[in-house]
Amino acid sequence: MGLxxxxxxxxxxxxxAVLLKxxxxxxxxxxxxxxxxxxxxxxxxxxxxxxxxxATISQHLKELKxxxxxxxxxxxxxxxxxxxxxxxxxxxxQLSGFxxxxxxxxxxx
Numbered sequence: 231m232g233l234x235x236x237x238x239x240x241x242x243x244x245x246x247a248v249l250l251k252x253x254x255x256x257x258x259x260x261x262x263x264x265x266x267x268x269x270x271x272x273x274x275x276x277x278x279x280x281x282x283x284x285a286t287i288s289q290h291l292k293e294l295k296x297x298x299x300x301x302x303x304x305x306x307x308x309x310x311x312x313x314x315x316x317x318x319x320x321x322x323x324q325l326s327g328f329x330x331x332x333x334x335x336x337x338x339x
Contacts, residue, residue, distance in 0.1 A: 242324065245320075245324070246321075246324050246325075246328070248297055249297055249298070249299060249317070249321050249324075251297075252293050252294055252296070252297030252299055253294075253297075253299070255290065255293075257280065257282060257286070257287075257290050258290050258293065258294055260279075260280055261276060261280070261287070261290055261291065261294065262294070262299065262300075262313070264276060264279050264280070265300060265311055265312060265313055266313060269312065270310050270311065270312045271310070271311055272305075272308045272309070272310055272311075273287055273288065273291065273308065273309055273311070274308065276291075291311060295311075297317075298314055298317040299313070299314060299317055299318065299321070300312065300313060300314055301313075301314045
């Protein structure tokens with residue numbers, strides 16, 4: 231039996247791809263920006279802030295949480311979301327390393 235596509239890449243490459251895929255939607259970027267700006271939020275706040283339906287916001291929050299970028303705690307009937315600091319720091323390191331590997335070469339293309 232052949233290898234699955236993810237098995238031919240490193241764990242770091244697979245993890246970075248999962249995180250970036252979760253972020254690869256403008257609504258999710260806006261959600262992350264709002265959470266960072268307010269340092270926490272309630273899902274209802276996002277509906278007002280972004281102008282998207284509650285169900286749409288919930289689906290985007292689910293994707294971000296599944297990837298580990300955010301975490302949430304239940305407060306009564308609401309859920310308060312915040313950035314997952316461990317995953318965020320790891321993402322920051324990975325992206326810095328990734329972008330740091332490139333240097334401009336004058337003889338390219």
